[in-house]
Amino acid sequence: MAFIQRLVIHFRELQKNPPPLCYAEPENPSKSMIHWVGWIQGPEDTPYAGGKFRLTIDFPADFPYRAPEVRFVTPVYHPNISVTGEICLDILHSQWSPALTIR
Template identity: 40%
Template sequence: MANPSTSNKRLQKEITDLQKTPPGWGSASIVGDSLYKWKASVAGPEGSPYEKGTFDIEIDIPADYPFKPPTIKFATKIYHPNIKSDGTICAQVLSQWSPQLKIVDVIIMIRSLMTEPNPDDPLEAEIAQQFRTDRNAFNKTAKEWTKKHAK
């Protein structure tokens, strides 16, 4: 179990670094005054059906971070085979977790999942099936959802 002050120092450094030099496609901030709850905004990747959308992500960080991964959930509805309608993201994203990873790395992994969904590890089987068999219909629906929900 991580020492809370170690965890606090690390999170403080991560959020400071992220705010000083945010990636061009996203941002993160602390919710309220707890270092253990963050909100990130991610621009839909260019060339994906999520392009032109901004997606909010909730990040809950456990007290024993970085030894345990954060819990991540989409607050913005997204049509995606690896993201449930309640915003839950497939565990595969965090199955590679190690204490060397940072929250920004997780956000990068999520953004790459938006670019390249994995229909072989779906949380939404019907969407995965559509992604595999009718990419045009998948892209059309994903674009409509992005326009409707990801402003």
């Protein structure tokens, strides 16, 4: 359950210092800290401007040694996002490190 404590720490850090144009939080923190929802606001001057894109973030029991599974719920047309919403970035797969944070 140490990973739950780490998720709580990550969540508090996100609340104090949220990244621009996005937000993430546990979907139901009183019930479970391992399933989060997030949103990314489409940046200005891009094809995504004005869009709000919903994500799900699921943390494995061996987090932080294994990356969370992050998927777009809102359909997004992007070369690094599969038709099922999976984000195809090395940092979420082969380049993941326990030293990384959710931010």
